[in-house]
Amino acid sequence: MQIIESSKTYDVAIVGSGAGGGMATKILSEAGFDVAVLEAGPFFDPAKDEDRNQLRWPYESPRRGASSNRRSFGDFDAAYGGWNIEGEPFTNAPGTNFWWFRSRMLGGRTNHWGRISLRFGPLDFKRKSVDGLGDNWPIGYDDVKPYYDKVDKLIGVFGSRENIHNEPDGFFLPPPKPRLHELYYVKGARKAGIPVIPSRLSILTKRINDQRGSCFYCGQCNRACSAYADFSAGTCLIFPAQKNGGKVQIFTEAMVREVTTDKNGKATGVNYINKADRKEYHLKAKVVVMAASACSTARILLNSKSSVHQNGLGNSSGLVGRYLHDSTGASRSAFIPQLMDRKIYNEDGTGGMHVYTPWWLNDKKLDFPRGYHIEVWGGMGMPSYGFGFNPNDLNKVTGGAVGGYGDSLRDDVKRYYGATLGVSGRGESIPQRDNYCEIDNDVVDEWGIPVLKFNYKWTEHEVNQAKHMQDTFEEVLDAAGGILLGDKPGADRDYGLTAPGQIIHEVGTTRMGNDKRESVTNKYNQLHDCENVFVMDAGPFVSQADKNPTWTILALAWRASDYLVEQVKQRNI
Template sequence: MNDFFQIKEQPKVYDVVIVGSGAGGGMAAHELTKAGAKVCVLEAGQMYDPADPKNITQLKWPWESPRRGAGTTRPFGDFDAAYGGWEIEGEPYTKKDGTKFDWFRSRMLGGRTNHWGRISLRFGPDDFKRKSIDGLGDDWPIGYDDVKPYYDRIDRMIGVFGSVEGIRSEPDGIFLPPPKPRLHELMIKKANKELNIPTIPSRLSILTKPINTERGQCFYCSQCGRACQAYADFSSSSVLIKPALKTGNLTVIPHAMAREVLTDPATGLATGVSYVNTETFMEYTVKGKVVILAASAGESARLLLNSKSPRFPNGLANSSGIIGKYLHDSTGASRSAIIPTLFDRKRYNEDGVGGMHVYTPWWLDNKKLDFPRGYHIEYWGGMGMPAYGFGWGIEGLNGKFAGRDGITKAAGGYGASLKDDYRRFYGAYVGMAGRGEPVAREDNYCEIDPNVVDKFGIPVLRFHYKWSDYEVNQAKHMQDTFEEIIHGMGGIALGSKPGADKDYGLEAPGRIIHEVGTVRMGNDPNKSALNKHQQAHDVKNLFVADAAPFVSQGDKNATWTILALSMRVSDYIISERKKGNL
């Protein structure tokens, strides 16, 4: 047992205790330690550094994996930096009323930022004021001008490539040079130009140029999902937690599953956090003058709802009864195709960055459509690392395809013929996916299951979620658009087009891993849990700095806004501490 756990009877009081080390927790730790605060971060998972030899998986062949590439125990592959998943042994969650919500948890320093797609988009001015535009949902208590200075700061500090386009719904940032489009992306651009669908360089937080001496430059191995040993892509563990540790002001406690935020019975102020060591199953307490929750939208809501006391019988900071409500995840639907003009491609290295080089921002007016919110389109394809089943999709051609000899035959086979056909189709596969904004609804929520606890004895979340016609109609529009693009490329769409009986291929909520909104901010304490500074209305020294405070999601990935708002929260805490208000 180390020294920290031996001081249980006379615990150190930190300036700030942060639960979670992902985008929100990492940024708060980075900013507060830089300002001189003594900070403790509780991380439910293990320590992680992608440059540690025992963690390096970049540049390994598929057959070097424990199952030689034939299967995986991780959601995105054995080599992916995703320690966790939608299902974790001993950590269940439940569902009610036919809900299909799937909840992804990450159990590692840096959380989900280690393996995400690095898609780093700003919310636009309209994304903060949707109710004023279409009457649905609610406006945020802040606007784009409140967040823009922080977007600018993280662009410079973290680095993001892209291009200046002047699109209102997709605000420009301070960009590094984007990588050039690859062949399949040039074909997508050409087809989309004929269809009046915009296609612009992606905006990913990957260093195409060095920005400081602490991090390397991208070497285009296309494996960012494995976490970069050169620190050329952004992850909280590498870019935020690591420099925060170097200040000497940060203590990280791994394997620490937060159970409850503790409060003073007399004042109601937060005094610290109790947690269970996931290796020993013993419970400890860490004390702090300020508590920041950044454990993810689901975990932060769970922690607050489990933090009950005579003063807070419905959960901490929940006098509004709003915590857990307005849960929403990005919509998602996809389609893939094979492009005959790309058969028998010449081989060359076109790996590029770990993700798309181009994408499509939302381009239409929702007032003229049967769904109120937009979506962006992500693309993939090309000559990536071959693996079992990579680039085939031949079942979509009614189980038959034309081999190198021109004879139509059943898919599959073995030996020289199979190898020849595999070579023919390699690099001819493309795909696309929509990622859209749902409408936040009070009746989509998570709550504490009254009967189920996890292996640590902590009550688990129970989910209730249903897509509305708005999201289903949006998915139909995605599928229609995908077919137009595929046909414009001269491609053959694989598989049957999903119909109304399958909600047009709309993924189950939670599968896109963009969930937000369970501890929403607002000006009215009766309708929100937090104020515009993400400070609990009921508990002035309690803050939430992940995606839980989001009022709505936008058709953007949430990470860049989590980072910007966490930096904003940190500035506010520093200011209030100097004034003696915290």
């Protein structure tokens, strides 16, 4: 196939437009760099009519809001992509059940995520020093804190100052009050001796600049906000960079195949397939920033083979793709009889929880290392497709016939809707060298690019953590006055532990470190093997923590971008 050369050479090519790519776009373009952003999906702006799904009724969808191949979380959800994308397969090695979510849209996963915006704490960067497992990061909290502070102020996050050592405070906007179902969680958790604090979400509860509005509490952040009141990389980073005069050119529907290099092994740009005309192009750049997500970046690097980089770009250590790990997850729900026959009113609030429980047992010896936080869900938000209740579950606890058709169904929906309370754990897994993704040379996608094969197994650490979650869930929900729904998952089901990849927090495939034999990037996200290639997604994470990774991706991308600017000024790159 003939590859079409670009006539222009950009200062920086950024592969991926999510949290890391968006931050790199803003910082580098505003520093005067001529930036090209390559995104594998279409352009997306939630304020434009063709993209706006906020405040639409489920019945306006042909599928009543149900999911589709393009949108895994519902027809109005702002998630183009999913675990199964037509023409873009991946494979699992025997014994592996890894779920790989790919986002295909400008802004990536930041359009539809839960906006849970947590800083990693001092312990999270140095866990090996605590439990002897895995590795410490080559940096600590004090190295990242100035960038967490900058991210808080630039983007906005609500929360409260709590002075919890490993749950660092930041610069917070006022948090919203708990909703009724959350007050029941607060009651149950406190009765069980478990702390509860206001959530920390990147949603504007008050206006911070002229380019973004404040939240008007429709509870639909998953649909992306037409007022730009919640954080997404497009609306809060890329669009402002363009408006502030930055040189930013966006290439959408651009499926990157590889990073190209010269005879000395230095990056010269990227090759990509334009999905519109199905032709392959070479975009020339002096520096390449990989921010395609941990696994996609690993795939591109492993497919970037040359005479200098025979095992893939940045892979002299053989570690590209290794130490892949995802958050653990498990859930439970309960029926709260006191919430039956509720008066119907708008309590939607933000598009996420208003309270949550941070990990509270750092100093207690348990049968598993590290920990998890607890997320809370329920309430009376707008019903969506399949919103209802399981009649079998409710019949067990009410002793009556629930459901049916017509008026009886409508009456039961009014009686029981909003009377459930759910909790989910999100925890830290231990990075394992033998959990990894690699190239499957026997399978290609529709663009002719070799796909990823996953090798992954949970260890007893994660299984024991899930057991602790389930025991805690039962204690809290019972103390809240709830009647537990469904059966408690046991050892035969790994205590309800989700499949790896299902939480969509995968990290670690291009881990950072000081020793190039044991890591892929240095402490500034720069490839050891190629000085003009940086990785600014979650790939460089040495460990995950029990926190969602987005705020740390943003902080590290800003830190790496500052370093890149300085290196260029000093003519080191």
